[in-house]
Amino acid sequence: MNDPANTKSAAWDGTLVKTWLERRLAAAKLDQAMADRRGYEAQDDYDKAAAEEWACRALQAPDCTADQAGFAKRLKDLIAQDDYTATGIYDDIRFQRHVRSQLRKIAKMAKTNEGFEKTLRYQ
Secondary structure, three states, X not given: OOOHHHHOOOOOOHHHHHHHHHHHHHHHHHHHHHHHHHOHHHHXXXXXXXXXXXXXXXXXXXXXXXXXXXXXXXXXXHHHOOOOOOOOOOOHHHHHHHHHHHHHHHHHHHHHOOOOOOOOOOO
């Protein structure tokens, strides 16, 4: 009963994770600019992109991508935070929710070590 899905285990690649974070950070900035140009109806999109930028920047600041355990610990610490502050957002509560959602998404990716190879702008 060998399941090929369970036997596939890629080694952690901190450089790939760092590249993924850099590209998602750049994409989030572009998404914010596009949402800003669209105006009032795109405020949620702006806050969502700002949350992704915040999460990627917070994970880049300390070089925690070198090993999977350190990256997971940094994510856990960030998720446990009570408050996430940013300037220029439209709705603080919505922004907080989007940051937590983004951090949980990245935590799931880190746990399974999948998804970091997707470095295209749109995911």
